[in-house]
Every structure is written in structure tokens, then in C-alpha cells.
Amino acid sequence: MDTEKNSEAKAARMPESKGKDKGKAVDWADPPVVFTKATPVPLPGQRWKKGVAIADFVLRLGAIGAAMGSAANMGTNEEQLPFFTQFLQFHAQWNVFPMFQFFVVANGVVSGYVVLSLPFSLVCIFRPQAVAPRFLLVTLDMVMMALVTAAAASSAAIVYLAHNGSQDANWMAICQQYTQFCSNASQAVVTSFLAATFLTCLIFLSTLALKRNRE
């Protein structure tokens, strides 16, 4: 009875050769004992969340690059002209406009925050079901997104005025003289808006992951 059961179990272990050896008294050797790590099978929702967490991490790297790049670009932005006119000073620097100062500070703060948030993002990769770090990240991301959007928008207003001036307020465009200064400032504003876009995508992804919690 015991032998019969044993051979039956062995046949069940080798289903592909079952038909071929049917009826023959082949005594299968016991299979070697294999030690496997006890890895639980991930649920489909968990795997999906892991993908979201990895996308979150990559987007954070992009946001760091954009915010840090725009802060550096604006913070080193100055131009000295070789001539001196009646109305314009001969030296343009980023800190003549308080909005550009705010821009540099805000982008610096945001890039610092995103660097500090990377460990929390890693926690979300390794523990896709964790809710607390994700909620913390989505709240702070939102504040930082508002900050960087405000900085980029106020600097964009100044860049627009520097390019076009305002006839009605009698403000002259200064970009005919300070071409390099204006071009750097415009680049910095664009990359800052890019950082805001990255943060918006981050918030969207995190909210989607929180929404799927019940699944």
C-alpha cells in the first residue's frame, strides 16, 4: 500500500513521462531535496504598485535635475556690457530682481526636498503596500509643486517684461542689450516649469496608488 502510494506520487511528479512509462515497473529515484527561498507570490496589484513606485523614483530624479539645473542657471546668470548708455546700467545680475532671488531659493529648496524624499520613494519600491510614506510624499510634493510653480510664473512675468517691455507703463525692454542674460533666464524658467510638470506627474501617480489601495 505504501509502495503503491509512493510510486503514484512519483508518477505525479513526472507527468510528461507518465504516458510513455505506463505499465512499466520503473522505480524512480527520489528527487533531490531543493531548498527554495520562501518568496511569496506577489499579487497583481502589488506588482502594479511596484511599477508605480519605480516610475515615482525615476520622475524624482528628473525633477532633481530640472530644479537644480534651473537654480544653478539662474543663480549664475549675469552679464557685463562693454558699453554704458544713458538709461541702462552696464552690469545685469540675477539678484537685481527679487523674483529671480525667490526663483533661485525656491528651486534650491525644491531640489533639496526631492533629494531628501528619495529614501521614502525607495521604501515605496520595496514595500509597495506601504501607505504612510506615500501619503507623506504626496502632501509635501503638492506644497513643493505650488512653490516651484509660483517661482517659475513670477520669473516668467519678469522675463516677458524684459523681452517685450510695457508701452503703457513706460517700461523698456532690456533684452536688446542683455541678450545672454535674458536667454539664460528664459532657459531657467522653462526648466523650472519642467520640474513643476514632473512634480505634477508624481502627485498624480501617488494619488492613483493611494486610490488603488482597496484593490
Place this chain on the structure above:
Amino acid sequence: MDTEKNSEAKAARMPESKGKDKGKAVDWADPPVVFTKATPVPLPGQRWKKGVAIADFVLRLGAIGAAMGSAANMGTNEEQLPFFTQFLQFHAQWNVFPMFQFFVVANGVVSGYVVLSLPFSLVCIFRPQAVAPRFLLVTLDMVMMALVTAAAASSAAIVYLAHNGSQDANWMAICQQYTQFCSNASQAVVTSFLAATFLTCLIFLSTLALKRNRE
């Protein structure tokens, strides 16, 4: 047999008097049939979510007031001066600055959106467990928050320049002449930032509600 069962059932209905009347052949009258409304007992999480949904609705009303007020304030902002100087025009109107035009459009769009979002907020009050309308709202709220923040920040930059001017760019302050115009614009910017704050609180509340889904 049937009678025995019946009396047993009656005794089971009145467990507190079972011991007292044990052995006595008291024939209990059938209890009157009471029609009750089938109201399910709300879970604590559900009640909490209902509170969040009501706060969401109230905050939305505040955001409508702030955004609509700032759009109206800026959109009707003009001032005519009784004199004419060499440098300044005698008529200041909101649409001389493209940032103010963007401000009016953005605040109008946001207030229109928040009005249209009220029915979805009501759905969240009456069905606190609903996830889809809340997710839709939080996504659109985020976009609108970014829009209104950008509008308020760019207009704040212009208001700052109008108040203080910029020595280095040779842009003169115009608020010495157009006091009423500048004061209205400042008010509009402040109320617009208030609308952005309301929207930020809305997103925070909705995210909190989505986070608590698993509970």
C-alpha cells in the same frame, strides 16, 4: 410537537423572564409586528468620510468666492487720471499687462470648474465610499491649483514692480500715480492666493480620504 416548538420559540424571544416563569404554562401573546426602515448602521470610517466630504463642499464654496471675486476685481480694474504727465499715460486698465489678462482668464476658468465640480462633491457626501468621483476631483483640483497659483504669482510680480519699480532696469513705479489701480490689483492677487490655498486644502482632504480607503 408543533406546540412545543412554538412555546420554545416564544421562551427564546423573552430570555429575561425565562427563569421566573419556568414550569408555568403561560401562553405568551405573539409580539406585534413592527416595521422598521432598513437603515444600515454607518461604519466609523464612513462617518468620518462623510465629514470630509462636507468639509470639501464648504471649501469649494470658499474657493468659488475667492476665485470669482479676484477675477471680477481684476477684470473691472481701471483708473483714469485727471492729469497727463510726460511719461505716463492718463488711463490705466487691467488689460495693458498680459499677466493680468492671464490672471482674469485663469481665475474665471478655476471658478467655473469649481462650480461644475460641486455635484461631484455632493456625490461624495451621499456616497462616502465612492472612490472614482473623489479621484477625478483630486486630479482636476491639482491642475486648477497649479493654474491659479501661476496666475497669482505672475500678477504678484507685476504688482510688485508697479509698487517698487526696478532701479537697475530703469522701470519706474507707477503706483504713486495709479493708487486705486494698484490697490485693486493687490487685493485681487491676495484673494487669488486664497483660492489657491482653498484648493490645496481640498487636495489634502481628498488624498486623506483616498488614503483611508483600506480602513
